Amino acid sequence: MRVVVHPDPTGLSEAVAGHLSERIGEARERGITIGLAGGSTPAAVYRMLGERSVDWARTDLWLSDERWVPHDHADSNGRMAIEALGPEAGERLLRPTWSERLEPADAAAHYEAAIRAVVADGRPDVTLLGMGADGHTASLFPGTPAVEETARWFIENHVPKLDAWRLTATRTLINASREVIVLVTGDSKAETIREVLEEPGSGHPIQLLTEASGEVVFHLDADAASRLESTPVERPPD
Ligand code: 6PG
DSSP: OEEEEESSHHHHHHHHHHHHHHHHHHTTTTOEEEEEOOSSTHHHHHHHHHTSOOOGGGEEEEESEEESSOTTSTTOHHHHHHHHHOHHHHTTBOOOOOOTTSOHHHHHHHHHHHHHHHSTTSOOSEEEEEOOTTSOBTTBOTTOGGGGOOSOSEEEEEETTTTEEEEEEOHHHHHTOSEEEEEEOSGGGHHHHHHHHHSTTSOOGGGGGGGOSSEEEEEEETTTTTTOSSOOOBOOOO
16 A cells, blocks of 8 residues: 655645556557546546546446435536536546436446446556545445445445435445555544554544555545655655
């Protein structure tokens, strides 16, 4: 597990966008699968990535979680990603189906099948994640059943604090990734990320990453990293 501390969210976004662009370029022959984080933090990364000249033809994008809302809803992670990345990348994004006649469980099962079809060897190449101040990641919220799910790759999860259904990658899919990139900014998350990194077993769902089979890199801005005491950190090259 590595921790990279960037001066500010813009520097973090530029660095991660550059890294993803390189990964996609390196894989232009064999292809690459990338799970996209939701929420607000990744939008700048996706905008910067969308501004780069990327050949998306061999890239398969999926969502590490999605809200149970119509595709054009303001809260949709898929909509956010497509608007930020642009239409060419958007064509490569696998989105969960949504219908008011569908149950979240059916959509989660169908989405899992779609991901299994593109992540053929069972290991996503890259999975992007965010973190909430409560230590959730994807839509694995503290105290919800999905946190402990291991048999499935994608699952429906009712989140009482939001009174909302979510669809989320499980720890099994996340931890099978060859590379996990976690994006955390802002001082509101500083204490949580200190506990996550410096207090093993403190019960935050994102600590499931301690079981990851691939590389895990936390990208923090200075505000989010401001309370770290004992964690070795890297600084990006000037
Ligand atoms: C979601 C996300 C969620 C997000 C964190 C951080 O659907 O909201 O996937 O896990 O990454 O809540 O959200 P922010 O980036 O908005 O702080």
